[in-house]
Structures are given as structure tokens and as C-alpha cells.
Amino acid sequence: MSIKVIERSTPAAWLTELPPMGMDAKSISADFRRYFSHTLGRDRHTKYAHYMYEALVLTLRDRLWERWKDTRYAYEEDRGVRRAYYLSMEFLMGRALSNAMLNLGVTEPVSKALYDMGLTLEELTECENDAGLGNGGLGRLAACFMDSCATLRLPVVGYGIRYAYGMFRQRIENGHQIEEPDHWLRSGNLWELERTEYTQRIKFGGRTEGFLKADGEMGWRWLDTHDVLAVPYDLPIPGYHNGTVNTLRLWSAAATDEFDFEDFNSGSYTEAVGAKNMAENITMVLYPNDATESGKELRLRQQYFLASASLQDVLRQWVRIHGEDFSEFAAKNCFQLNDTHPSISVAEMMRLLMDEHGLTWDQSWAITSKVMAYTNHTLLPEALERWPVRLFRQLLPRILDVIYEINARFLAEVARRWPGDIERQRRMSLIEEGYEQQVRMAYLAIVGSTSVNGVAALHSELLKQGLFLDFYELWPEKFNNKTNGVTQRRWLAGCNPGLNALITETIGSGWVTHLDELKKLAPLADDAKFQAKWRQIKLDNKVRLASLVEADCGVTFNTAALFDVQVKRMHEYKRQLLNILHVIHLYDRIKRGDTANWTPRCVLIGGKAAPGYYMAKLIIKLTCNVAKVINNDPAVGDKLKMAFLPNYRVSAMELICPGTDLSEQISTAGKEASGTGNMKFMMNGAVTIGTLDGANIEIREECGDENFFLFGLTAQEVEERRQSYNPVEIIHSDPDIARVMQLLESAHFNQFEQGIFDPILHSLTSPHDPWLTIADFRGFIDAQQQAALAYQDQKRWTRMSILNTATSGKFSTDRTMLEYNAEIWKLNPLPEMPLAEAKPAAKSTSGVGSK
């Protein structure tokens, strides 16, 4: 963990000048064998594929490392380069191996080398644990952003936390979710590079003390603190075929040595070691709450730890080059805050500039409010972060002082703009009054930022009209939209080799960096030969998915059936419940013999529930119970199957989205900020059934309403409907719905577990059900029937599938990153790198690599 610091003059340049490494099968094979035998010390008796996986990682790592160094040197050469930093508590990276091969352009030579050695790529990729350092969409978005920035050669560094335990592993036992710790680093992580030399010191606790500075101004000291060290671990982020390797820097907590030493002298050696544990606790575990706040002290510690370590790291590099001259700092640096989780950075930046670098309040504020940019990810009130003032005072007293001062000056501005409007000041205050005072982190982020963005067009509009209306009235120019995306390298080229090959042989490979080029597929949507190939690939992918379902759920999916999939975090607003109700409706139809013109269907649901989210866990249990009844009823047979897929994660999604026919995106309108699962499915030729929510709206705009199954209330109708919502009346007036409710109420799916689903029945039938599930049920049944009929016409369905892929160009994070860059970051791409493997096959106008 720690190294002895013996400084010496910097090594001569030639020390790091080496001949370029071979990218052919022969060089790769030679390195692989050397690593396997000489570095890892394995021999012909080794049975564990893990060591072969490690030999391959070391082989590829060398090739990443040399490009990484070139990229760093390029940054250093251009000392004036403007840079952006993506601050995020979550990076849901998944596996790195096949992505590294794809982006380095060595998939073929590696496969050949392995083949010659009697190995397969598949068995080695399976050895890698997912880096599950995130909950869901927000964390995966950060990962896709990193890939696109490297591919666009944008000088962006990611900053996050190296949790020892990532997102829990989910097991299902008798339909119940069991959480198991994800000790993903247990067998080491060869992708990371420890950077002890850039360790930072983070303060906690203690007290503040004012003093008179030499210039007569007031200064503040933060004293008697309990410090923790932040040790950085760097992960390489390769761009696609461009020789660029960017950096994701993850911080790990470590105890300071002197802390131990003090206690040791007072005779409590074991307590001292215990304190070391306390310090290292900070980065022990990822909080598994998606879209809700836990309000735990350790979580606030994590947030401050990330903010302080990252900002100190950037300031350290600045001072190394520019000394204590910060006049150009705001022109050269930009921090993108991924939700409010790192928003404490606003106050920490002020503290560092004033207390550590001697700037005045006004100088510091001019810099801070210009370099910060905030992305909002949710409209759910329960997800908005508020921290008790009491906790701040105890844990971060100096930061609380700064927040109070920011608030005082901000409220004075509000008072100048709206004189006498006390109510507005109360609404907008960074401090929420009440039984216990709370700091409103979203408001801190807005006040301290130059840009505030939502993540889909609808979401950004709703922010301005609702949650942040007061702030929009004050600063309309801060507000903007950046519709999310996903990287087509992982989510099409990598995860769907069959479709990758067909698309590339048809329109060339330009789409891998210019996704808009997929629209060249549209003229082939009705071409019989192309359709046949398209269908065959989908079938192959359904076979792969069916074997995953067989292995992990013990349920047999018939690949001729419609594969109907909903995978995402379990949450009431996402309405997995609506999906289950529809499955029960289909079951009821089969049992009543209403099966004329039937479309066989396999329904897959998967996702993790936050461990403390009772209703989400109950919905998993209901899924499993309904599945059990349906799958074991001989009268149902192949007409309908259902399975709950355990442990949904990135590597599972890489198998799932290519094999899906119908993508379920059925949240209550106005609740899903964007969604990105919807985009992965669309790219892989699934047709969406969905509400007008989040990015679904833009997906439908792109693919056309004839290639999308729309249903449900709009966001506005949802709000109107709440006033007079009577689900019981709807149930009584619709026999299909009534029979579904009857089955649930008669404990048909819980004969030996009486009453367990009562909370679900209560919420569905309550006039206060926030998710209005019953209101959308009839529309959903009808849209599902449309989808089932469309699927029977395989030509029509294949056309819809092709057109979904062909129109998915907008949903590349390359487009998203170009928008962030054009409107917020304003970075210049790095020059061409010397070891760029291949030029993009075709030039197009949509912008990757253009200046």
C-alpha cells in the first residue's frame, strides 16, 4: 500500500522510450506465454483458466500502458490544454477485457493466438469479475461517457471511488432476494495502477478557528482533524482505434501513519490498528440505494472524500505548472458533477482556494461558480439529497461555515431580485428549516454551477417547470438539456458480434465511431435477403440468451417465441408490477381458452432491489411466484413462459439486449429521467413498448410511431389524474382487469403463503397510488396485443427491428459528449496519437474526431 519515498532526479527520457509493441497474433502469443510461465509461474499442470485470463490481461495491459504514456505526454506537452473532470460516486464499468481488445483493434489476432494455443476467448472473458462500482443507469452512464471521451480524444479524467465491495450479488431463494457481498478485488485487479505518489490527505471532524491574516482580512483554520489518506488507483480508458488512453482515477482510503503512532505511544497499539480500520471503512462498500437517499454518515464521508481528494489532485497539478497563480484556472478547468453526490465540491473548492491557497472569497467564488457544472438525474423527491446540518457540523465544520456564507450571499441576491418575497427566500434557501435543519445539496449544486442540465428533453423541461422553477426564474441561462446515450462500442460492436459483422459488411465500419451512419440500413428494411440474415442473427442471439435463462433460472425459453424483456433496477416507478399484471392477464386468457391466433411469449424480468426497499423485494417475490405457477401448468405449455433472472449486471445485459425482441420501458410518465437500457435495446434491434417518459419520447421520434408500441398517460395527464384517481372503479368496469385482480386476491399465486402480497394489492387499489398502475393497465394490454400481432408477421417485425437499429444514431454517447463539449466543457480534442491503430473507415459529417 505504502512506499518509502526516496526522491531522486527524474529519469532520463530514453528510460521510457521503447519500440512499439507488436499487435499481431505472433507477438501477442509470445507475450502471453512468457507472462503465463515466467511472470505468473504457471506450467502445464495449471487447470485454472483464471491464470490464462491473467496472462492475457498482462499482454494487453502492456499495449494499453504504452498508449497511456503517450496520452499523458501529449497532455503535458500542451500545458495550456483545457481539461474536464467527471466527478461521480459511481462508475459501472463491467468487464474490461473484450472492450480493451475491441478498442485496441486486436480482437482478431488475440482470438487467433488463443485458438492456436487451444484456448477460447469466451472461457477467458468469463474469468473476469464485473467492476460493479455503481447501482444502475447513473453509474453505467459515467462508464459510457468515459469510453466516448477517449474515442473523441477529449481530455477528460474520471474521478471516483475504489469500493472494495461493489454492488451486491443477488441470489434468489424461494423467490426472495438474498444479497451477497461482491468482493470483486479478491483475486486481484491487473487493470489498475496504484499511484501512491499522488496520495492526498483528507480532513474530518475537529473545529474551526478564525484569525487575522497579515492583510487584515479574516482567515479560518480547520484544526484537530482526524485525517484519512486517499490513495489513487488509475484505470486505463482506451479510445477506439486512436492510440488514446484516458484515465479513470479511483480513490481508496488508507490510515495515516502518525495517527497510529500517537496511539501506540500511549500504549493502545490494538486501538491504533482499529482506528486504521475506521479510516479504511470509508471506501469499503458502495451504497446499494438507487434513486433514494440513505442519509448515513458514512455516505457523507464518502462524498467529501471523493470531492476533496479529486479537487486537491487537480489543484496539485495546477500548482506544479503555474505556481500559486490562479488567474487562468477557470479558463482551463471544468468539473462535471454526476448528480448531487459530488456537489459538496462547490464548498470544498471554496475552502481549498481560500484556506490552502490564500485567495479571497470573491476570487474563489468567481472561479468556483465558473468551473462547476451539475447534471440532475431524477425528479423523485425521495432521491433529493439533504444532509442534516448537525452531521455537517460534526463531520465537516469548516465546510458548513462555507455553505452558510454561500447561502447568506445567495439569499441577499434573491432579496435584491424579489424584494420582500420572504416566502421565496425560504423556498430557495440552501438550508431547509424544520424539526431538523438540512442542507439541500441540489440547491448548493445549482447556486455553485455555471450549467445545470437534465438528461432527456422531457426531464429538462420538467426540471424548469417544477423542481427548480425558482432557480430557472433567477438564472434561465444556466439550464440546458443533454440527452443521455450509450456507447455503441460496448453495446453493439462488442456485445453483438453477429450484427456487428452484418452491419459492417453492408455499410462499412464507420458507424462504430459515427453511429448516425446506421441510417444507411434503412433502405434495406424490406429487403428479403437482408431480412433473412437479420432474423438469423437475432435467432442466434436468442439461443445465447435462452441458455443463460436455462442455466440461471432453470426455465426453458423457446426461441420461436416473442422474447419480452424488462431488466433494470427494481423500483415501483419503473412498474415491473404492470408487466406482471399483463403476464397474469395472458395466463388468464390461456386458462379460459381465449387463445385464437396466439403469439407464444417468453417474459424475462431481472433487476436488483435496494436491500431496504420492501415493496421492490415483494415485487421480485411476486414475479417468481407467478412464474412458478405459469411454468408448471401443462395447460400453458409453450404459449407463455416467465422467468426472473438473478443478479442483473453489465455482463448479463451484454447477452440480454442482443437477444430481445420487445423492450419494456413502462415507467409512470414523468418519473424516469431518461433511461439508457431503452437505448441499448433499440440499438440491438428490439422494438420498444413504452410510455411517453424520459428518452422514450426521443426514441419514438427517431424510429417513428409505427415502429414503437405506445401506451399510457402523458406526464401532464398523470398529474391531472392524481386528483380523481379511482382504481377500484377501473377494475370493476373492465372484466379483463377484474379477473387479474381476482386471481391475485384469491391467493392463486401464494396458496401456501397467505396474505404475503396484500401490500401490493393495497397499493394497486389505493386512490393515492403514486404510480397509477391500474390507470395504464388497459392501454398496456392493448399495446401488448398489437405487439403480439405484429410479431406474427415476421416480415413486418423484422422491418421494425431493422428500423429501430437504423434510427438509433442519436443515442450514442459520442453525440452526448460532443454536446457537453460544445456547450459546457469547450475542450479541444488531443492531436492524433502516434500509435493510432486504424483510421475510421469512412468520413462523415456527424463529428467524431472533428475539431
Ligand SMILES: *Cc1c(COP(=O)(O)O)cnc(C)c1O
Ligand atoms: C443500462 C443499465 C442500467 C440502466 O437501465 P435502465 O433501464 O435505463 O434503468 C442499469 N443496470 C445495468 C447493469 C445496465 O447495463
